[in-house]
C-alpha cells in the first residue's frame with residue numbers, strides 16, 4: 001500500500017499564528033483512500049529547511065503533498081525545491097540501478113541485453129495492449145500523462161533546438177498547434193518535412209515566413225504520437241477547451 005507524507009509550509013503555521021486545518025483534512029482524506037500516512041511536518045518559509053524536510057519526505061514516502069507557502073514567490077520557491085529534490089532523488093535511484101546492474105553482470109548468472117532503438121519501439125508497441133487492458137484500473141489520464149511525459153522528453157531532445165512552446169524561435173511557437181493543425185498534418189511534418197515544404201501549401205507558407213527548412217530528426221511514428229500527446233497535454237493545461245481528437 002502506498003504511503004504518503006504531508007509537508008505544511010509557512011512560518012505562520014510554525015509559530016501557531018494560524019492553525020493548520022489543511023493537513024488535518026488531507027490526513028482524513030488519505031486515510032479514507034487507504035493511503036498510509038506516517039509523517040506530517042511543518043516547516044517555516046526558509047529555503048534550506050524546506051529543502052531538508054521535503055528531501056527527507058521524498059526519500060521515505062511514495063507520495064509527498066505540500067501545502068502552504070502562499071503567494072506567487074513562495075509557490076515558485078516550493079516548486080523549485082521540489083524539482084531540485086526530485087532531480088536528486090532520481091539521480092540517487094539511477095545510481096542504485098547502475099550498481100544493481102553491475103552486480104548482476106558481475107554475478108555472471110544473467111545476461112543483460114541492450115535493446116536497439118528499433119527493438120525498444122517494438123517492445124513499447126507490444127506493451128500498448130497491456131496498457132489498454134489496465135487503463136480502467138490505472139486510469140486513462142495517468143497513462144496519457146505518462147505518454148505525454150515521454151513525448152516531452154523526445155521533444156526536448158529532438159525538437160527544442162528549433163522550437164519553443166510559447167515563443168517564436170528558429171521555427172514557430174508550438175503552443176496551440178494541435179488546435180490549428182490536424183494530427184495527421186503534424187505527423188507528416190515531423191516524419192517528412194522536406195516533402196511537406198515542397199508539396200503542402202501550409203508548410204510552404206510557413207517556410208517562406210521562417211526561411212529555414214525544418215529538418216527530419218530521425219523520429220518514428222510512435223515518437224510523434226507521444227509528442228502529440230505532450231502538445232495536447234499543454235493545450236489542455238492552458239485552456240479549459242478539450243483538445244481536438246481526430
Ligand code: HEC
Nearest residue numbers: 158159162170171172186190206207210212213214215217
Ligand atoms: C532545424 C530546426 C527544426 C527542428 C529540429 C524541428 N523543427 Fe519543426 N519547424 C522548423 C521550422 C523552421 C518550421 C517552419 C516551417 C519551415 O520553415 O520549414 C517548423 C514547423 C513545424 C511545425 C508547424 C508549426 C505550425 O505553426 O504549424 C510543427 C508542428 C513542427 N515544426 C514540429 C516539429 C517537431 C515535432 C520537431 C521534433 C521532432 C521539430 N519540429 C523539429 C524548424 C525545426
